[in-house]
Amino acid sequence: MLQLMRGLAYLAPSLLLFACFVFYPLLKSMSLSVFNTDLLGQETTYAGAKYYKEMFFAPQFLNSLKATLLFTLYTVVPGIFIALGLAYMANWQLKGIGFFRTIFAFPLSIAVAGASMIFMMFFNPSAGVFAYFLQLLHLPSISWLADPKWALVSVSLVAIWRGLGFNILVLLSGLQSIPKHLYESSSIEGASSFRQFIDITLPLLSPTLFFVFIVSVINAMQAFGEINILTLGGPSESTNVIVYSIYRQGFFDLNYSYASAESIFLFLIILILTLLEFWLLERKVFYR
Amino acid sequence: MKKVFSYFFLCMAAFLILSPFLYALTVSFETAAEAAAFPPQFLPTEFYTESYKKAMDTAPIFSFILNSFIVSGLVTLGQVITCSLAAYAFSFLEFPAKKALFIIFLSTMMIPWEATVIPNYFTIRALEWIDTYQGLAVPFFASAFGTFLLRQYFQTLPKEIFEAARMDGCGPLRFFITMVLPLSRPALATLSVYAFLTTYNQYMWPLLITNTDGMRTVQIGLAMLQWDQGISWNTTMAGIVLASLPTVCLLIFGQKQLVRGLTSGSTKG
Numbered sequence: 001m002l003q004l005m006r007g008l009a010y011l012a013p014s015l016l017l018f019a020c021f022v023f024y025p026l027l028k029s030m031s032l033s034v035f036n037t038d039l040l041g042q043e044t045t046y047a048g049a050k051y052y053k054e055m056f057f058a059p060q061f062l063n064s065l066k067a068t069l070l071f072t073l074y075t076v077v078p079g080i081f082i083a084l085g086l087a088y089m090a091n092w093q094l095k096g097i098g099f100f101r102t103i104f105a106f107p108l109s110i111a112v113a114g115a116s117m118i119f120m121m122f123f124n125p126s127a128g129v130f131a132y133f134l135q136l137l138h139l140p141s142i143s144w145l146a147d148p149k150w151a152l153v154s155v156s157l158v159a160i161w162r163g164l165g166f167n168i169l170v171l172l173s174g175l176q177s178i179p180k181h182l183y184e185s186s187s188i189e190g191a192s193s194f195r196q197f198i199d200i201t202l203p204l205l206s207p208t209l210f211f212v213f214i215v216s217v218i219n220a221m222q223a224f225g226e227i228n229i230l231t232l233g234g235p236s237e238s239t240n241v242i243v244y245s246i247y248r249q250g251f252f253d254l255n256y257s258y259a260s261a262e263s264i265f266l267f268l269i270i271l272i273l274t275l276l277e278f279w280l281l282e283r284k285v286f287y288r
Numbered sequence: 289m290k291k292v293f294s295y296f297f298l299c300m301a302a303f304l305i306l307s308p309f310l311y312a313l314t315v316s317f318e319t320a321a322e323a324a325a326f327p328p329q330f331l332p333t334e335f336y337t338e339s340y341k342k343a344m345d346t347a348p349i350f351s352f353i354l355n356s357f358i359v360s361g362l363v364t365l366g367q368v369i370t371c372s373l374a375a376y377a378f379s380f381l382e383f384p385a386k387k388a389l390f391i392i393f394l395s396t397m398m399i400p401w402e403a404t405v406i407p408n409y410f411t412i413r414a415l416e417w418i419d420t421y422q423g424l425a426v427p428f429f430a431s432a433f434g435t436f437l438l439r440q441y442f443q444t445l446p447k448e449i450f451e452a453a454r455m456d457g458c459g460p461l462r463f464f465i466t467m468v469l470p471l472s473r474p475a476l477a478t479l480s481v482y483a484f485l486t487t488y489n490q491y492m493w494p495l496l497i498t499n500t501d502g503m504r505t506v507q508i509g510l511a512m513l514q515w516d517q518g519i520s521w522n523t524t525m526a527g528i529v530l531a532s533l534p535t536v537c538l539l540i541f542g543q544k545q546l547v548r549g550l551t552s553g554s555t556k557g
Contacts, residue, residue, distance in 0.1 A: 006460070007383030013370040014393070017430035022396045025407035032406065041410050086301055092294055102543055103302040109539040110309060111489035113507040114528040117514065118312045121521050127326045129311065135327075161308060166550055173551040222402055225491040229511070243402045250406045251496065259406055267403040274398040 026267065032260035041256045051261040060237065061245070061262070067152060068241040072220040074156035075163065080212055082160070083167030088197075090168060091175040101172065108165030112158075112225030119158045120145070120230055145231055148238040155226045155239055162226075163219065167212050174208030175201070207280065214277040218270060242266050309532075312525040316340070320520035339522035340530070343513055346523065348501060349530050352509035357534070359424045359494075359505060360487040366429030367483045368476055374430075375438035376464050380450055393432045402492070409496055419503045424494055428487060434479050437552055441475035442468060474545075481542040482549035488535055506531045 008015075033051055035043035055061045090101050107115070122129045123144035134141055144154040182200050191199070202209075224243045227233060233240035233248060240248075242262060250259035303310075311330070315323045316339055318332040343349060377383070378390060408427060417423030445468065453463045469476070494505040501509070513519060513527040539546065 003381070003383040004385065007377050007381050007386065007389070010373045010377035010381065011389060014374045014430040014435065015389075017370065017427075018392070018396050018432075020411065021408055021427040021430075022399055022404065025404035025411070026399050028407035028410075029404060041406070086305070089294075089298055089301060092298070094291065094294060094298075097298075100298045100302055102540060104305055105539060105543065105547070106306060106309070106536075108485070108546070109535040110532055111507050111535065112491050113510045114312075114532050115308070117510065117524055117528055118308045120514075121312075121315070121525070122308070127324050127328065129328050132327045164305065169547050169550050173547070218400075222400055224402070225507075228491075228495070229514075246402060246405070247492070251409075256406055263403040263406065266400055267398075270400045270403070271398045278394070 029260045029263045029267070032256050033264050035257060037256040039254050041254075047257060051257045054258065055261050055265070060240075063237050064240050064242050064245045064262075067237075067239060068221060070152055071156055071159070071223060071239075071241055072217055074153060075159045075220045075223075076213065076216040079160045079163045079167055079216055080209065083164055083171055083212070084209070086164070087168045087171035087175055088201075090172050101169075104168045105165040107162050108169075110162070112162065113229060115162050116158050116226050116229035119154070119161075123154055123230075146235055148236045151231050151235055151239050155223075155230050158226045158230070159220065159223055163216060167216065170212050170215075171205070171208060174205050178204045207283075210280055211277065214273055214280065218273050218277075221266065221269060221273075312528055315521050316525040316529050318522050320522055323521040323525075336522070339520075339526040342519075342523045343526040343530065346519065347509055347512040347527060349506065349509065349527055351502070352504050352506040353531065353534065355421075355503060356488050356505040356507070358421055360484045362421060362425040363428045363487040364480050364483040366425065367431050367434045368479060370430045371434035371438050371479060372469065372472070372476065373464075374435045375442050376468055378435070378439050379442040380464075380468070381460060393435055396432045405492065405496070412497060417497075419498055419500055421503075423497045424503075424505070425487075427493070431483070434483065437479055437482075437549060438472065438475050440552060441472055445471055474548075477542075478545040478549040478552075481538060481545040485535060485538055485546065488538075 031043065032041070034047055034049070036045045036047045038044055086104055090097065090104050110118075125131055125141065125143045125146070128144075130144065131141055142150055144150050178201065182204075183196055186196055186200060222243055223241060224247065227239050227241060227244045228247070231239040233244050243266065246259045246262045246266070249255045249262065314330065314332060317336050318329060318339075319334075319336050320339075322329045322332060322336075374393070378386065412418055412423045412427070415423070417426070449467060450463060453467060458466075488505075489507065490505070491507050494508050498504050498508060501512075510527055510531055513524045
């Protein structure tokens with residue numbers, strides 16, 4: 001008993017904070033989603049599954065879901081491919097490689113607000129850098145943020161750039177943990193560096209790649225800043241991802257119940273992804 | 289010869305990665321006319337610094353940065369205290385329900401902040417903490433990730449020193465403060481750099497919680513410089529460069545710590 005009290009004493013600050021700002025609000029979101037609410041967010045009458053039904057049948061929610069999935073696809077796949085190439089280069093044993101590693105990690109230090117505003121300048125249809133490059137290549141001009149077909153791609157570009165630093169660092173640490181002697185012995189057998197990449201690097205890196213994949217998907221599902229700064233969910237709802245929809249429903253339309261139903265939906269998706277991530281980490285430790 | 293090619297590709301890649309920021313830096317030293325020119329000017333003709341002055345006149349950038357520093361500093365301090373206490377209990381103390389409590393910590397990582405943001409907003413409003421430093425900082429004082437990070441490090445400390453200290457009549461709290469904390473400086477530094485950077489770059493919460501210029505953090509305050517009628521690109525970019533300086537410095541000088549923090553999730557369970 002004394003031991004329990006002592007243990008709890010050390011955990012108390014964290015547990016108290018988690019109770020107030022993680023567990024209580026999650027339960028509150030659940031209850032808000034099954035009650036009608038007034039404009040201040042007070043629960044009024046029980047609504048049952050009303051808001052969930054409304055959500056699943058609303059074209060607006062299906063649109064949000066589609067935007068979120070597309071945004072995830074646009075950011076995660078190219079983000080990992082580019083980062084893999086760069087991490088491979090950052091793993092070259094050369095003098096001064098530390099300098100390049102710092103530069104490759106650089107996007108980490110630029111916050112979403114700054115990055116979005118820099119890209120906003122690039123996207124500028126009349127004087128932007130992208131417009132200039134398209135013109136140089138004799139390609140038709142694109143109105144990046146104003147065109148429903150391109151707006152999601154545009155915000156994805158910002159997210160890809162911002163995510164590169166993290167992806168490169170994690171993949172690099174994965175590459176560094178591959179035992180060197182594997183490469184040495186296969187070099188003696190005359191394997192090309194391309195074959196080595198396919199036969200040694202990729203299989204041994206696959207747990208790290210999968211980890212980066214899951215974390216990137218989780219991050220993509222939670223993207224908000226780029227959209228709030230660049231498109232406000234538009235044009236014609238094409239970038240109204242789930243988190244942005246929660247924000248707008250909750251803080252502008254004061255539709256707390258509906259926003260909470262969306263929150264619980266988001267929670268369930270992240271829950272599954274995180275469990276997958278933990279399962280992966282367990283397995284990896286097991287293999288060591 | 290192969291080396292020359294390697295360096296060539298590395299330089300190309302480095303340039304491409306840096307190019308958005310380099311261009312922003314360039315534009316911040318251009319005149320308004322140069323910044324709006326088409327085709328774009330990739331180099332300024334003179335070293336024009338008026339845009340920095342204009343940015344500071346338009347928005348109180350240094351007071352925004354100060355706010356961000358206060359909030360990030362508070363969160364860092366809060367996390368160092370709560371996470372190290374919890375990590376100490378998990379790695380050095382024996383008590384019933386330890387495993388269950390550990391799972392409670394673990395489960396907080398499965399709950400996205402965005403899914404709890406509405407009730408959290410209500411809580412802060414009920415506490416009358418809207419537009420205050422505590423409203424911005426206190427919800428982030430505990431971190432499961434930070435606890436695991438420190439726990440991982442604490443577990444590498446030899447258990448014998450704990451036994452030896454107990455033999456000498458040193459209580460667990462004294463042992464924690466006089467032995468564990470000083471020995472764990474590298475891990476505490478990692479947590480600090482990581483916590484500071486993530487808080488400094490926060491966007492959604494400060495957007496909701498602050499509503500006066502006096503309390504704005506720099507990420508939200510930058511919106512005052514968003515390009516529109518009265519403001520041209522060079523001013524906007526000057527603001528971004530100023531706002532990013534602290535984190536760029538943090539990346540350069542704290543890179544070792546940061547890398548350890550970011551990769552700790554991927555290499556060990």
